[in-house]
Amino acid sequence: MSQVFRLALAFLFALAADVAKPQEARYVGSAACASCHKMESDDWLQSQHKAAxxxxxxxxxxxxxxxxxxxxxxxxxxxxxxxxxxxxxxxxxxxxxxxxxxxxxxxxxxxxxxxxxxxxxxxxxxxxxxxxxxxxxxxxxxxxxxxxxxxxxxxxxxxxxxxxxxxxxxxxxxxxxxxxxxxxxxxxxxxxxxxxxxVGCEACHGPASEHLAWAAKPNQTPHRGFALGLDQRKGVSWSPSASGMATRIGPPVSDKEALVCASCHARRQQFSDDALAVARFYDAFRPVGLDEGLYHVDGQQRDEVYIFGSFIQSRMHAAGVTCSDCHNPHSGKLRLAGNAVCSQCHTAAVFDAPPHHHHAQGSAGAQCANCHVPAAIYMGVDARRDHSMRNPRPDRTASLATPNACNNCHANKSAAWAVEALKSWGAGAKPGAQTFAEGFRRADRGAPGAVPALAHIIEDDSQSAIARASALQRLSQAPTQAALDIAMHALAGREPMVRTSAIAVLANADAAKKLRTLAPLLGDQARVVRMDAARALAGDAEVDLSPADRLAFEKALEEYIAAQAFNAERPESHANLGALHLARGLSEAARAEYEKALALDKTFAPAAISLAEIERMSGDELAAEITLRKSLEQNPDSGSLAHVLGLSLIRQKRMAEALEKLEQAVKFSPDDPRFAFVYGVALHDAGAPEKALAELNRALGRHPFDRDILSALASYEAKAGDSKAALAHVQLLVELDPEDRSARAMASAIEARAARRH
Incomplete structure (x- = not known):
C-alpha cells in the first residue's frame, strides 16, 4: 500500500468519524431568529438587553x-x-x-x-x-x-x-x-x-443552530433542543381564593426560568462559561446567601444583589410565580402598567382599593410596588426594586434597624408612628414570608439562643432555600456539635445551595465524620456541591477514602481546581488553591499560589497573611514580618495585617512594637472582636491589667456576646478580686453555651473563691 493511499484512506476514515460525531450547537446570532419570532424580536430590539x-x-x-x-x-x-x-x-x-x-x-x-x-x-x-x-x-x-x-x-x-x-x-x-x-x-x-x-436571544436560549435546522424541515414536532432551554412555558391554571388572591392549581413550575435569569440577575460567583454548564446553573454559578453587608438581617437588599436572592425569598416564588409572569423577557418591561401587573394574581377589587392600601387612589402610596417592592439607589442614580415582595415591617426598624417601606415615603415620621398606623389598619399582625430576621440577628451577634433559632429556620420547610442556606452559613461560624448534627440532616436538602451550606458546616468536623457524611456527595448532580464536598475532604479525610470514593474525589477535586483556573486572573482563586495545597501538606505549592495572588494584586492582604504564615511555620519569623510590613505599605489601614504583624512581633518578644500594632488593628477594624480580645490579653500579659480590663470592657460594649472577651474578662476580674463582675460574665458564657464545661468550671471556681473571701 503506497504512502499516498494510506494518507487518503486515513483522511476518509477521519472524515467519516467527524460526520458520525454529533455536532455541537453553534451560536447563529439574533438576526436569525427574527423571521419566525418577529414579535419577540421587535420587543428585543427596543430593550436594554439589546443595548447592554x-x-x-x-x-x-x-x-x-x-x-x-x-x-x-x-x-x-x-x-x-x-x-x-x-x-x-x-x-x-x-x-x-x-x-x-x-x-x-x-x-x-x-x-x-x-x-x-x-x-x-x-x-x-x-x-x-x-x-x-x-x-x-x-x-x-x-x-x-x-x-x-x-x-x-x-x-x-x-x-x-x-x-x-x-x-x-x-x-x-x-x-x-x-x-x-x-x-x-x-x-x-x-x-x-x-x-x-x-444580550441577544442566545444569551438566554442557548446556541440556536440545531433549532434552525429543525425549523427548516417540514412537519416537525415541537422542538425543545436549546442548550439553555427557555422553552415555551407550561400552561398554568389559576383559581381565585377566598381572600381574593389567585392561586396556582398544581405544583409550582420549575425553577429553570429563574435560574437562567439568575446567571446575570444574581449576586454570584461564576466558574464556567460552557453553555451546557450554564444551562444547569449550579454547574457554572454559586449564588451568595443573605450575608451581612449584602443584605439587611431581614433579607432586604443592602448592597447590589441583582434581584434573584431577593426574589427567591418571596412567597410569590414559593407559589411558582416566575420572572416572566411580571416581566416581558424580550422587552424587559412590565407586562402591564402599574398595579395591573399585580392584579394578574391579586384581585384588584380587594387589593387595589383604599381599604387595603389606605392611600388616595392613584397616589404614590396606592402603588403596590412602593409598599411591597421598595427601591434603593445604587451607582448613584439607579433605583432597583427589592423583589422579596414583603410586607412593610416598621416594627423591625425599631428592633433591628432594618428599613421599611412606610418610612421610605414618610421620612419625617418615626418607625413607631408607622407601627401604630399599620395597627390602626388591622395590618400590624402580618409578619410576611420572611420570618428569619430575629434568628439571624441572634446569630450575627452571637447572642444566647442563636443555634436553636438557626436550627428552627433550617428545619422549617416553609422557609425559602436561601434563608435555610444562609442559616447554615451562620452555623459554620461556630460549629458546635449541635451545629454539626443540624448540618448533617440538611445534606439531604433538595436545593444545591442548602447542601453546599451544610458542607461548609461539616468541613469543621473531624476526619471520620467528614468522610461519613460528605463522601456520598462526591457524585452529586450539581457540580458546586461535588466541588465543595471534595474541597472539604481534601487533606485529613481523603487518606481513608474507599477506592470507589477516591475516584469520585479525584474527579470532583479536578472540577474544583478547574473552577479556580477559570478565574486565574483573580487573586482569590490563587488564594483558594493555596489553602487547598496547605490542607494537603504541600506548603511550597501553596507558597507559589499566594505569590501569584500578590503578583496579580499587591493590595490583596489575605494572600500576604497566608504567605507570612507559611514563613512562620518554616521557622523564619523575620521573613514573615517582612512580608507583612510590605503588604501594610499597600494597605496602611488594614486591621488584619496590623493584627498579624503584632502577633509576629510578640513571638519575637518585641512587646512594645507588638502592642502598637495590635492597638492599630483595633482602631482600623473595630468590628472585629478577635482583634480587641488579643489586644486586651497582650496588655494584661505586658503588665497593664487595668488598661487590659478597660480595653476588654470597651470591646464588650461593641461585642456583648463574644465568648473570648467574656472569658478573658471573667478570668482577669477574678484575679483582681472583682468576683461579682467575673461571675456575671461567666454566667453569660454558660447561658451562651450550656454545654461549655470550662465555663461551668470557671463559674464554680469563682463562686468558691468568693465564698472563701466572705
Whole structure:
C-alpha cells in the first residue's frame, strides 16, 4: 500500500468519524431568529438587553464629549472627540500620568452609561466617571463620580485601571452573548470573544443552530433542543381564593426560568462559561446567601444583589410565580402598567382599593410596588426594586434597624408612628414570608439562643432555600456539635445551595465524620456541591477514602481546581488553591499560589497573611514580618495585617512594637472582636491589667456576646478580686453555651473563691 493511499484512506476514515460525531450547537446570532419570532424580536430590539453593550457612535454615546471637564482629587478628566470622530477620554492612566484613551465600547443605557477603555493585555476597563442619562429636571445630563467621597488613585483596585474594574471578569458575561473570557495565565493577557455584542436571544436560549435546522424541515414536532432551554412555558391554571388572591392549581413550575435569569440577575460567583454548564446553573454559578453587608438581617437588599436572592425569598416564588409572569423577557418591561401587573394574581377589587392600601387612589402610596417592592439607589442614580415582595415591617426598624417601606415615603415620621398606623389598619399582625430576621440577628451577634433559632429556620420547610442556606452559613461560624448534627440532616436538602451550606458546616468536623457524611456527595448532580464536598475532604479525610470514593474525589477535586483556573486572573482563586495545597501538606505549592495572588494584586492582604504564615511555620519569623510590613505599605489601614504583624512581633518578644500594632488593628477594624480580645490579653500579659480590663470592657460594649472577651474578662476580674463582675460574665458564657464545661468550671471556681473571701 503506497504512502499516498494510506494518507487518503486515513483522511476518509477521519472524515467519516467527524460526520458520525454529533455536532455541537453553534451560536447563529439574533438576526436569525427574527423571521419566525418577529414579535419577540421587535420587543428585543427596543430593550436594554439589546443595548447592554454597543460600539461607540453618535447614536449610541449619550455623554457629552464636547470638551467637558470633570475634576476630582486634583485629577482633571476631559471628554472630547478627535479629528476622526473617535470619542476620547483624557485622564490619569496606570502610571498616574494623563493620557488619551479612546472609548472602545458603550456600556449600558439608562439611567446611567459607562464607557470601556482599553489597556494592554486585552483588558477592557470600566471608567469610573459615568454619564447620568436621566433628564436634566431629575438631576441628570451630567458627568458624575461613581465613588464620591473616596480618593481612588492608580494602584487601587477600584481605580478605572484596577483589577476590580476589569470588564473581562466583572462585566462581560452579563453584557454580551456567548462570552469566552480566554485568560492566559502564562502571559497574563485576555483574548476575550463574544458571538454577539449585547444580550441577544442566545444569551438566554442557548446556541440556536440545531433549532434552525429543525425549523427548516417540514412537519416537525415541537422542538425543545436549546442548550439553555427557555422553552415555551407550561400552561398554568389559576383559581381565585377566598381572600381574593389567585392561586396556582398544581405544583409550582420549575425553577429553570429563574435560574437562567439568575446567571446575570444574581449576586454570584461564576466558574464556567460552557453553555451546557450554564444551562444547569449550579454547574457554572454559586449564588451568595443573605450575608451581612449584602443584605439587611431581614433579607432586604443592602448592597447590589441583582434581584434573584431577593426574589427567591418571596412567597410569590414559593407559589411558582416566575420572572416572566411580571416581566416581558424580550422587552424587559412590565407586562402591564402599574398595579395591573399585580392584579394578574391579586384581585384588584380587594387589593387595589383604599381599604387595603389606605392611600388616595392613584397616589404614590396606592402603588403596590412602593409598599411591597421598595427601591434603593445604587451607582448613584439607579433605583432597583427589592423583589422579596414583603410586607412593610416598621416594627423591625425599631428592633433591628432594618428599613421599611412606610418610612421610605414618610421620612419625617418615626418607625413607631408607622407601627401604630399599620395597627390602626388591622395590618400590624402580618409578619410576611420572611420570618428569619430575629434568628439571624441572634446569630450575627452571637447572642444566647442563636443555634436553636438557626436550627428552627433550617428545619422549617416553609422557609425559602436561601434563608435555610444562609442559616447554615451562620452555623459554620461556630460549629458546635449541635451545629454539626443540624448540618448533617440538611445534606439531604433538595436545593444545591442548602447542601453546599451544610458542607461548609461539616468541613469543621473531624476526619471520620467528614468522610461519613460528605463522601456520598462526591457524585452529586450539581457540580458546586461535588466541588465543595471534595474541597472539604481534601487533606485529613481523603487518606481513608474507599477506592470507589477516591475516584469520585479525584474527579470532583479536578472540577474544583478547574473552577479556580477559570478565574486565574483573580487573586482569590490563587488564594483558594493555596489553602487547598496547605490542607494537603504541600506548603511550597501553596507558597507559589499566594505569590501569584500578590503578583496579580499587591493590595490583596489575605494572600500576604497566608504567605507570612507559611514563613512562620518554616521557622523564619523575620521573613514573615517582612512580608507583612510590605503588604501594610499597600494597605496602611488594614486591621488584619496590623493584627498579624503584632502577633509576629510578640513571638519575637518585641512587646512594645507588638502592642502598637495590635492597638492599630483595633482602631482600623473595630468590628472585629478577635482583634480587641488579643489586644486586651497582650496588655494584661505586658503588665497593664487595668488598661487590659478597660480595653476588654470597651470591646464588650461593641461585642456583648463574644465568648473570648467574656472569658478573658471573667478570668482577669477574678484575679483582681472583682468576683461579682467575673461571675456575671461567666454566667453569660454558660447561658451562651450550656454545654461549655470550662465555663461551668470557671463559674464554680469563682463562686468558691468568693465564698472563701466572705
Amino acid at each position: 453593550m454597543q460600539e461607540p457612535a453618535d447614536a449610541t454615546v449619550l455623554g457629552r464629549f464636547d470638551g467637558a471637564a470633570f475634576i476630582k482629587d486634583g485629577v482633571k478628566t476631559l471628554f472630547s472627540k478627535d479629528g476622526d470622530g473617535k470619542f476620547i477620554i483624557r485622564t490619569d492612566g496606570p502610571d498616574e500620568k494623563p493620557a488619551d484613551f479612546p472609548v472602545q465600547y458603550v456600556f449600558g443605557l439608562y439611567p446611567l452609561q459607562q464607557y470601556l477603555l482599553e489597556l494592554p493585555g486585552g483588558r477592557l476597563q470600566a471608567f469610573g466617571i459615568a454619564w447620568d442619562a436621566r433628564p436634566a429636571e431629575r438631576g441628570g445630563q451630567r458627568w458624575y463620580d461613581l465613588y464620591p467621597g473616596r480618593k481612588v488613585s492608580p494602584g487601587n483596585p477600584l481605580h478605572w485601571t484596577g483589577i476590580d474594574q476589569n470588564w473581562n471578569y466583572q462585566c462581560a458575561w452579563c453584557h454580551s452573548t456567548n462570552l469566552r473570557k480566554n485568560y492566559d495565565p502564562a502571559t497574563g493577557s485576555f483574548s476575550t470573544t463574544f458571538s454577539e455584542i449585547g
